[in-house]
Every structure is written in C-alpha cells, then in structure tokens.
Amino acid sequence: MADSVIDLENISVLFEQEGQTIKAVNDVTIHVNKGDIYGVVGYSGAGKSTLVRVINLLQKPTSGKVVVNGETLFEKNGQQSATEIDTKQLRAKRRGIGMIFQHFNLLEERTVSQNIEFALKHSGQKEKAIQARAQKLLELVGLGDRGKAFPAQLSGGQQQRVAIARALANDPEILISDEATSALDPKNTIQILDLLKRVNQELGLTVVLITHEMDAVKRIANKVAVMSDGQIVERGSIVDVFTNPKYPLTKELIGTAGESEKARRILATHPVQAAADQWELLHLTYTGPSVIDPVVTELYQKFDVEVSIIFGNVDELQGIPVGTLFVTMTGAPEKRQQAISYLHEEKIGVSKIEKEAAE
Numbered sequence: 001m002a003d004s005v006i007d008l009e010n011i012s013v014l015f016e017q018e019g020q021t022i023k024a025v026n027d028v029t030i031h032v033n034k035g036d037i038y039g040v041v042g043y044s045g046a047g048k049s050t051l052v053r054v055i056n057l058l059q060k061p062t063s064g065k066v067v068v069n070g071e072t073l074f075e076k077n078g079q080q081s082a083t084e085i086d087t088k089q090l091r092a093k094r095r096g097i098g099m100i101f102q103h104f105n106l107l108e109e110r111t112v113s114q115n116i117e118f119a120l121k122h123s124g125q126k127e128k129a130i131q132a133r134a135q136k137l138l139e140l141v142g143l144g145d146r147g148k149a150f151p152a153q154l155s156g157g158q159q160q161r162v163a164i165a166r167a168l169a170n171d172p173e174i175l176i177s178d179e180a181t182s183a184l185d186p187k188n189t190i191q192i193l194d195l196l197k198r199v200n201q202e203l204g205l206t207v208v209l210i211t212h213e214m215d216a217v218k219r220i221a222n223k224v225a226v227m228s229d230g231q232i233v234e235r236g237s238i239v240d241v242f243t244n245p246k247y248p249l250t251k252e253l254i255g256t257a258g259e260s261e262k263a264r265r266i267l268a269t270h271p272v273q274a275a276a277d278q279w280e281l282l283h284l285t286y287t288g289p290s291v292i293d294p295v296v297t298e299l300y301q302k303f304d305v306e307v308s309i310i311f312g313n314v315d316e317l318q319g320i321p322v323g324t325l326f327v328t329m330t331g332a333p334e335k336r337q338q339a340i341s342y343l344h345e346e347k348i349g350v351s352k353i354e355k356e357a358a359e
C-alpha cells in the first residue's frame with residue numbers, strides 16, 4: 001500500500017486465563033500512513049495496548065500479519081507455522097519504533113541526560129557524540145537546561161518530555177504513545193500533545209496515539225479508530241468521524257450523547273408548540289462556518305419547514321471549522337423528509353435524536 005508504514009492485517013490476540021480464552025484483539029486490520037497521527041481510542045480493556053504492542057512484536061499475535069515499512073515482521077494464519085524475522089533483525093526494527101507510556105518509565109537513579117544516553121548505548125556512536133545527541137534532544141523537547149536533574153526533580157509533564165526525547169533518540173520513523181497523557185493535568189496534557197504534533201510535523205514522524213480521551217485525538221490526530229471488545233467499531237478521518245459518528249460508543253466518546261441529553265432537557269422546559277408527529281429533534285454538523293445560515297433559510301422557503309436552534313457551537317478540527325447545531329424541525333412529515341434530503345445534498349450531516357431519553 002502506497003505510503004503505508006504500518007499494516008496490521010487480521011490481527012487476533014488470544015490470552016488463556018484461568019481456563020478461559022480472552023479475545024483481547026479480534027481480527028483487526030489497520031493501515032497507518034506515513035505522517036499520520038493515528039488515534040486509537042476506547043475504554044479500558046478494549047484491547048488498545050495489546051493491539052499496538054503487536055506493531056513491534058512486544059506482543060506476538062495469535063494470528064495475522066504485521067508489516068512495518070513494507071517488511072513482513074510476522075505472519076501466521078490458522079494452524080500454519082509462523083513466519084517471523086530473527087531476533088537481531090527484530091531488535092534493529094524496534095529501534096525504529098519509539099514508545100512512550102503513561103508512567104514515563106524513566107530510570108530514577110540516572111540523570112535526565114543519562115536516561116536518553118542509555119537509549120543510544122547500542123548505537124555504535126562515541127560517548128561524546130551520544131552526549132551531544134542527548135543534549136540536542138533535550139533542547140528539542142524544551143528541557144535543554146535540565147540534563148543534570150534526576151527524574152524525581154521534574155514535574156510529570158517534564159518527565160514525559162524526557163521520555164519523548166528518549167523515544168526519539170534512535171531517529172525512529174514511528175512513535176507509539178500509549179496513554180502518555182493519562183497521568184497528566186490538563187495543561188501538561190495539552191503541552192505534551194502539542195509536542196507530539198510538532199515532532200510529527202518537524203521530523204515527519206508517524207504517531208500512533210492510544211488514549212481513552214477523545215479530546216486528545218481531536219486535538220492532534222488526523223485519523224481515528226474506535227475500539228471496543230477487541231474490535232474496531234468505527235474508523236475514518238477525524239473530520240468525518242467527529243461530524244458524523246455512527247456507532248453509539250463513538251457518540252459517547254465524542255460527547256454527542258451528553259449534548260443530546262442537554263437538548264432534551266432544554267426542550268422539556270421550552271416545549272415545541274406542535275403535535276408530536278409534526279416535529280423532530282435533529283443534530284446537524286457542517287464544515288465551514290458560512291454554509292448553515294442560508295441553508296436554514298432556504299428550508300423554510302423551499303419545503304415549508306421551520307428550523308429552530310436549541311444550541312450549537314463551532315469547533316476546529318485539523319484547522320477546519322466544524323459547526324454543530326441541535327435544532328427542532330417543524331413541518332409535515334413528508335416535507336421534513338425532503339428538507340433532510342436537501343441538507344444531505346448540501347453536505348450537512350443530519351442525525352435524528354430521540355425526543356425522549358431511552359430508559
């Protein structure tokens with residue numbers, strides 16, 4: 001596949017535990033292109049960590065194919081014996097895949113510089129060159145003056161910066177971030193995410209971002225896969241998934257579910273003055289700020305339906321303004337249907353929201 005740096009094909013990972021088989025990853029196929037920031041999002045236990053550990057074979061799949069930069073690292077189908085690159089090749093390959101974790105995993109008894117230098121131990125470079133490289137990496141992550149400090153003397157956000165510098169030491173093409181911001185406060189979370197974005201852009205690094213926070217994905221990723229029970233239930237570009245989420249879990253993670261509830265609450269105190277079959281509650285999404293006003297006006301003229309805004313907001317995804325509106329549409333059922341078709345034609349996402357919350 002063109003420009004593809006990670007191809008996981010039909011990956012399954014089964015664990016046997018206390019006589020039970022756990023399908024941590026169940027037949028997942030994923031392609032990550034060069035330069036992507038690919039978010040994998042889902043709740044705890046969904047299988048995210050297990051899936052990404054397959055990329056560098058820290059976790060060997062029960063079946064499936066792992067291809068990194070066009071090279072097959074592992075392949076096993078059914079009962080067939082596995083194809084696998086040898087340990088030496090795998091070690092070299094792993095140097096091209098940096099990883100950062102929730103708890104930083106720094107060596108506490110070594111200084112910040114020594115932590116980074118440690119990662120360069122097998123690089124074949126002279127000590128002086130290793131020290132210079134470590135310093136350069138510290139400067140890249142904004143800690144040029146903290147090399148002599150010990151990890152415990154740094155804040156969580158600073159420690160994660162050191163971990164990023166260490167992960168970049170061997171010039172990887174891929175960086176896997178496994179819940180790297182989960183232990184950080186909101187300010188440090190933003191700073192770390194922005195640093196990941198910067199290294200993605202400046203170094204051309206491909207980033208796989210594992211998280212349970214949709215906001216993290218929204219801030220920096222260009223693609224997202226939503227995982228549940230070992231499977232990917234929804235995937236696509238950030239703009240598509242955020243403007244038109246299909247799966248209930250995706251809606252829940254994005255927060256659309258909470259917003260729908262808010263719309264219902266507002267309607268409970270400001271009821272629509274029309275018979276129940278004469279109106280409906282809709283969630284509209286659109287890209288580009290200027291499109292919505294004229295279209296809403298046209299709906300009235302063309303289809304004799306009235307659209308009232310309950311609330312809305314404009315967000316930015318990948319630099320594109322994305323608008324969200326919760327509205328009521330009042331009019332005859334067939335006219336409303338025509339109006340909704342027209343909205344689709346105008347590239348405005350429309351989802352019908354239940355008027356009453358499900359029990």
Ligand SMILES: Nc1ncnc2c1ncn2[C@@H]1O[C@H](COP(=O)(O)OP(=O)(O)OP(=O)(O)O)[C@@H](O)[C@H]1O
Binds near residue numbers: 015022042044047
């Ligand atoms: N080594 C293992 N042995 C047995 N079961 C495991 C092992 N590793 C993971 N699991 C199980 O596989 C499932 C997926 O776990 P995984 O850690 O990949 O999920 P996750 O989405 O990354 O969640 P978290 O963020 O909590 O780690 C869980 O049910 C977990 O208990």
